[in-house]
Amino acid sequence: MSSSHFETLVQSHLPELRRYCYYLSGSVWDGEDLYQETLAKSFSYYARKGDIKEVRPFLYRVAKNRWHDEYRRSGPGERELAAAEAGSAADADYAEVLGWMEWVARCMPPRQIIVWLLADYFGYTMKEIASGLRTTMSAVRSILFRARLRLRECHAAQPNAAFAADRKSMKELCFLVERLVYCIIRDNPEPLFRSRVGWGTRLK
Structure with a gap:
C-alpha cells in the first residue's frame, strides 16, 4: 500500500491528533514526539494490513497505547502508574x-x-x-x-x-x-x- 493513500486517509485527522498527543503528554516537545511515533506506528500497521477502519479512533488508540508504553518504560512508582491508568478512562472522553x-x-x-x-x-x-x-x-x-x-x-x-x-x-x-x-x-x-x-x- 502506498504512503500517499495512507496520507489521504489520515490527513483530515492530523491537527486533532497532534492536539491529543499534546494533551496526553502535557508537553509540546513530548507531544510532538508522540505524534510522530503515532503516525509511524499507524503507517506500519497500514502497510501490513492494507486498510484502517474508523481512522480517528484508531489513531487515538495508537497514541494512547504508545504513551502508556513509554510511561511504563520510564519506570514510575506504583502510585504514579496507577494514576496514569486511572486517568485513561477520562482520555476516552476527550x-x-x-x-x-x-x-x-x-x-x-x-x-x-x-x-x-x-x-x-x-x-x-x-x-x-x-x-x-x-x-x-x-x-x-x-x-x-x-x-x-x-x-x-x-x-x-x-x-x-x-x-x-x-x-x-x-x-x-x-x-x-x-x-x-x-x-x-x-x-x-x-x-x-x-x-x-x-x-x-x-x-x-
Missing part, C-alpha cells in the same frame, strides 16, 4: 468533549463560553462567578443571558451553520478550547477563573 467545545467555541465568544460553563455546567451562582472573575453581577447576568440565547440560536440553525461562520477564527481559539476540555474532563473549573482575572468591568 474526542467527544473536544467536538462539543469546538462547536460551542464557534457559537459564541470566549467570555460568554466561560460564564456559561461556570453557571450552567459547573453550577456556580452569579455572585460566585462575579467574585471569581472580578466583575459585577449585572455583567455576569447580561453575559449569561446572551450566551444562552446564542446557544438556542445555534441549535435552531442549520447543523453546520455555526461551524462555517467562524471557521477561520478557530485557529485562534485552539488554546481556549484545549483549556475548556481540560477543565471539563478533570472537573476543575479553577483555570477558568484564573484565565479571566483582570478582565474586571470589561466583561460586558
Whole structure:
C-alpha cells in the first residue's frame, strides 16, 4: 500500500491528533514526539494490513497505547502508574468533549463560553462567578443571558451553520478550547477563573 493513500486517509485527522498527543503528554516537545511515533506506528500497521477502519479512533488508540508504553518504560512508582491508568478512562472522553467545545467555541465568544460553563455546567451562582472573575453581577447576568440565547440560536440553525461562520477564527481559539476540555474532563473549573482575572468591568 502506498504512503500517499495512507496520507489521504489520515490527513483530515492530523491537527486533532497532534492536539491529543499534546494533551496526553502535557508537553509540546513530548507531544510532538508522540505524534510522530503515532503516525509511524499507524503507517506500519497500514502497510501490513492494507486498510484502517474508523481512522480517528484508531489513531487515538495508537497514541494512547504508545504513551502508556513509554510511561511504563520510564519506570514510575506504583502510585504514579496507577494514576496514569486511572486517568485513561477520562482520555476516552476527550474526542467527544473536544467536538462539543469546538462547536460551542464557534457559537459564541470566549467570555460568554466561560460564564456559561461556570453557571450552567459547573453550577456556580452569579455572585460566585462575579467574585471569581472580578466583575459585577449585572455583567455576569447580561453575559449569561446572551450566551444562552446564542446557544438556542445555534441549535435552531442549520447543523453546520455555526461551524462555517467562524471557521477561520478557530485557529485562534485552539488554546481556549484545549483549556475548556481540560477543565471539563478533570472537573476543575479553577483555570477558568484564573484565565479571566483582570478582565474586571470589561466583561460586558
